[in-house]
Amino acid sequence: VTSVLITGATGFIGRGALAPLLEAGFVVHAVSSRRPLPEGPPGVHWEHSDLLDSAGPGALLERVVPTHLLHLAWYAEPGAFWQSPENLRWVAASLRLLRGFVEQGGRRAVIAGSCAEYEWKEHVRCVEDQTPCRPATLYGTCKHSLRLIAERYAEQEGLALAWGRVFFVFGPGEHPARLGGSIARALALGELAKLSEGTQVRDFLYSEDLAKAFVALLRSDVEGTVNMASGTPASVRDLAEALAAAAGRRDLLRIGARPVSPGEPAELVASVDRLRDQVGWNPDASLEQRAADTIAWWRSQLTDGDRPPALS
Amino acid sequence: VTSVLITGATGFIGRGALAPLLEAGFVVHAVSSRRPLPEGPPGVHWEHSDLLDSAGPGALLERVVPTHLLHLAWYAEPGAFWQSPENLRWVAASLRLLRGFVEQGGRRAVIAGSCAEYEWKEHVRCVEDQTPCRPATLYGTCKHSLRLIAERYAEQEGLALAWGRVFFVFGPGEHPARLGGSIARALALGELAKLSEGTQVRDFLYSEDLAKAFVALLRSDVEGTVNMASGTPASVRDLAEALAAAAGRRDLLRIGARPVSPGEPAELVASVDRLRDQVGWNPDASLEQRAADTIAWWRSQLTDGDRPPALS
Numbered sequence: 001v002t003s004v005l006i007t008g009a010t011g012f013i014g015r016g017a018l019a020p021l022l023e024a025g026f027v028v029h030a031v032s033s034r035r036p037l038p039e040g041p042p043g044v045h046w047e048h049s050d051l052l053d054s055a056g057p058g059a060l061l062e063r064v065v066p067t068h069l070l071h072l073a074w075y076a077e078p079g080a081f082w083q084s085p086e087n088l089r090w091v092a093a094s095l096r097l098l099r100g101f102v103e104q105g106g107r108r109a110v111i112a113g114s115c116a117e118y119e120w121k122e123h124v125r126c127v128e129d130q131t132p133c134r135p136a137t138l139y140g141t142c143k144h145s146l147r148l149i150a151e152r153y154a155e156q157e158g159l160a161l162a163w164g165r166v167f168f169v170f171g172p173g174e175h176p177a178r179l180g181g182s183i184a185r186a187l188a189l190g191e192l193a194k195l196s197e198g199t200q201v202r203d204f205l206y207s208e209d210l211a212k213a214f215v216a217l218l219r220s221d222v223e224g225t226v227n228m229a230s231g232t233p234a235s236v237r238d239l240a241e242a243l244a245a246a247a248g249r250r251d252l253l254r255i256g257a258r259p260v261s262p263g264e265p266a267e268l269v270a271s272v273d274r275l276r277d278q279v280g281w282n283p284d285a286s287l288e289q290r291a292a293d294t295i296a297w298w299r300s301q302l303t304d305g306d307r308p309p310a311l312s
Numbered sequence: 313v314t315s316v317l318i319t320g321a322t323g324f325i326g327r328g329a330l331a332p333l334l335e336a337g338f339v340v341h342a343v344s345s346r347r348p349l350p351e352g353p354p355g356v357h358w359e360h361s362d363l364l365d366s367a368g369p370g371a372l373l374e375r376v377v378p379t380h381l382l383h384l385a386w387y388a389e390p391g392a393f394w395q396s397p398e399n400l401r402w403v404a405a406s407l408r409l410l411r412g413f414v415e416q417g418g419r420r421a422v423i424a425g426s427c428a429e430y431e432w433k434e435h436v437r438c439v440e441d442q443t444p445c446r447p448a449t450l451y452g453t454c455k456h457s458l459r460l461i462a463e464r465y466a467e468q469e470g471l472a473l474a475w476g477r478v479f480f481v482f483g484p485g486e487h488p489a490r491l492g493g494s495i496a497r498a499l500a501l502g503e504l505a506k507l508s509e510g511t512q513v514r515d516f517l518y519s520e521d522l523a524k525a526f527v528a529l530l531r532s533d534v535e536g537t538v539n540m541a542s543g544t545p546a547s548v549r550d551l552a553e554a555l556a557a558a559a560g561r562r563d564l565l566r567i568g569a570r571p572v573s574p575g576e577p578a579e580l581v582a583s584v585d586r587l588r589d590q591v592g593w594n595p596d597a598s599l600e601q602r603a604a605d606t607i608a609w610w611r612s613q614l615t616d617g618d619r620p621p622a623l624s
Binding site: 144149 | 365400403447460465
């Protein structure tokens with residue numbers, strides 16, 4: 001029997017991983033620090049633990065003894081996460097979790113990294129093991145440093161480890177302080193959706209597709225770093241226009257109404273050769289389809305008097 | 313008033329830093345996890361804290377509010393430290409300590425790094441910011457990763473940070489499971505001192521000189537990485553012969569009686585330009601003099617019926 005401990009299970013990416021993990025045959029233990037514990041989907045075992053508490057995951061790991069670990073939890077407050085000292089706590093928490101997992105006989109771990117680990121230039125197409133890692137932020141530095149330790153430790157202990165670098169994500173439940181969330185929410189509410197010129201080219205992946213990609217990576221025997229991305233570059237404007245088209249409210253889009261953030265690369269995209277060819281995963285829907293799914297979700301949340309949805 | 317919190321204050325390097333810190337005019341707060349707390353030298357305030365306990369340093373830092381931090385503590389069990397998962401705990405503990413220090417308004421920190429952060433080739437003369445950091449061990453990887461985070465965090469928070477990379481150390485109280493300690497102890501006891509051919513060239517620094525170098529670095533305004541070394545390459549055999557000459561027991565030396573450890577570089581030495589020219593420190597005694605000091609210490613410990621000395 002394979003069992004997985006998943007962290008960040010209530011988060012933007014993690015909540016989409018629960019059903020695919022169950023479908024893949026895992027016994028799923030999902031960690032949450034909330035009381036009362038979340039519920040569903042049926043079959044998921046919710047486990048209470050505060051990973052930031054040094055006493056936290058030890059007893060849980062002793063009880064659950066998972067064969068697999070999918071570690072997605074991190075500090076993710078929009079904007080603040082780039083520089084927050086909470087990043088230091090999450091390095092510490094992640095090391096504690098990884099060590100406890102290994103000491104309970106864990107066999108395979110997948111940890112979420114970030115494209116912020118790479119050196120960002122004006123134009124960069126990130127290729128694992130080729131593009132230099134020179135993170136410009138505390139967040140990127142903490143993820144990068146955690147990876148270095150995790151990989152060395154895994155190699156030494158015989159743990160199979162893969163490190164999935166997340167690029168740009170949009171989808172249901174995205175925080176409205178984030179780009180995709182703010183645009184989708186405004187369009188669904190019938191409000192003006194303001195953005196910059198939106199010429200920055202990125203790799204956008206739908207949150208539930210990213211979650212499925214993580215499950216595919218966990219099930220594979222691929223080790224090392226893997227870019228978790230769609231492989232289809234698109235501009236911020238492309239994303240906004242796809243959301244507006246899906247909402248039928250092209251009229252609400254105000255392109256150029258916000259300034260471009262300074263220091264943002266013009267092009268930051270991902271090589272997905274490894275994800276596609278070695279893990280065997282690629283998204284099965286277009287940006288347009290996923291924009292429609294996103295708008296549909298927001299509308300489903302807003303039917304009851306335009307109240308903003310509860311966000312985790 | 314400048315006050316310093318020193319960790320590792322009972323260790324091989326740290327105990328030699330207390331008197332120099334007092335002489336430099338610091339109010340000295342020395343951390344120890346022992347009960348009862350150590351005593352002396354007069355003027356040192358011993359503070360109880362277990363840095364590995366997540367509740368540990370916060371309250372201490374709030375009470376002491378040090379302007380300076382000299383962080384030398386780490387897991388140092390001879391042999392075991394290269395691969396021990398305790399290295400992961402010390403990364404976490406160090407991040408907690410550094411964050412707490414910054415949040416209490418700390419101005420300047422010096423942290424002990426290691427030559428194990430550098431890429432070790434057959435012949436390497438380590439130059440800060442030039443020699444690549446590609447640590448081959450978990451210990452070196454953890455130190456390297458901690459430095460990346462600490463430097464980014466310090467830059468962001470306006471903390472003056474220097475990172476002192478320790479090379480090879482010998483001197484009073486060296487653990488007898490370590491090279492210098494085993495040879496010095498055997499010579500002082502009148503036992504055979506066995507070593508390899510000893511052709512490996514290193515940079516050996518006397519522990520109390522290293523401690524003084526750390527105090528000089530703390531008092532300086534130098535930031536970034538600094539090699540903490542003598543600048544005078546010597547072979548393992550040179551060190552053994554200096555100790556034997558100091559003991560007047562050349563006859564006890566058994567050169568070649570042990571195998572050379574595999575994977576050891578033939579030459580691993582340090583550029584000390586930065587320590588000498590920017591920090592303004594260099595050792596004021598020769599290897600021969602410090603070998604004599606080491607033997608004298610061991611003899612002072614062994615006068616009472618050849619009992620091995622109590623080691624911290």
